Amino acid sequence: MKEAINLSLPSKPEYVSIARLTASFIANQMGFDVEIIEDIKLAVGEACNNAIIHSGSEETYKIEFLNLTNELKIEIRDHGKGFSMDNYKKPNADDLQENGLGLFIIKSLMDQVDIESFEGRGTKIIMSKTIE
Amino acid sequence: MSLRLNTNYNELDKLWEVELIGEVDINSKSMLKEELLLLNEKKQVDFVFKCEQLEYIDSTGLGVLISFYKNVKVNDKTIHFEKLKPSILKIFSLTGLDKIFSIRN
Numbered sequence: 001m002k003e004a005i006n007l008s009l010p011s012k013p014e015y016v017s018i019a020r021l022t023a024s025f026i027a028n029q030m031g032f033d034v035e036i037i038e039d040i041k042l043a044v045g046e047a048c049n050n051a052i053i054h055s056g057s058e059e060t061y062k063i064e065f066l067n068l069t070n071e072l073k074i075e076i077r078d079h080g081k082g083f084s085m086d087n088y089k090k091p092n093a094d095d096l097q098e099n100g101l102g103l104f105i106i107k108s109l110m111d112q113v114d115i116e117s118f119e120g121r122g123t124k125i126i127m128s129k130t131i132e
Numbered sequence: 133m134s135l136r137l138n139t140n141y142n143e144l145d146k147l148w149e150v151e152l153i154g155e156v157d158i159n160s161k162s163m164l165k166e167e168l169l170l171l172n173e174k175k176q177v178d179f180v181f182k183c184e185q186l187e188y189i190d191s192t193g194l195g196v197l198i199s200f201y202k203n204v205k206v207n208d209k210t211i212h213f214e215k216l217k218p219s220i221l222k223i224f225s226l227t228g229l230d231k232i233f234s235i236r237n
Contacts, residue, residue, distance in 0.1 A: 013158040014159050016157065016159060017157070035219065038219040042188075042223065045157065045158075045188075045190050046190055046191055048158075049157075049158045049190060049191065101191035101195065102190075102191040102192075104227070105190075105191055105223065105226065105227070109226075
């Protein structure tokens, strides 16, 4: 089985909770356990934050949830400014900064994460979680 | 759901008590930041965050807390967290914040 749920959201902070609620609803329906649902919800929230922060002048970004029966695959795509992964630094607990924790959290919580970002052409984050 | 704050100055222990209710995220972080800076302007004392009803926090919310911690440290004060839910505590551990902040459960 393969079912897709698509959202297109304005690049504004007040709509991120729609994506988070959708994520927890789908994960719950698929049968993930409570702790994993929280992880998925946070990872989706972080990816949306990222889309908004890097959105530049673009007005919307898109999220696709793919229900693959025992795997949930989520793609968040914006057409904003993009960023270079070369500038990404893993956070350091001794010198924590205000920014840069989002991608780290996504990578820590999801099974598989692919990030494609091209300066000037936007960012695509694809992440997945398998039901154990 | 959004964020609601209950703030109280504890005369006895000489500290600010801030109850975080709801979600600290990209949408509520500015409000939280403004409120905290305002309290810290009124009285430079320690801060206790009561988190029993804190349901969600993301990296932008943590960012506000990290930057606020730098603010209170200037006055030799600190911040404490009380009663974090397991899902929230997990994020504090993941990001190493449990080593920086004092957490009492």
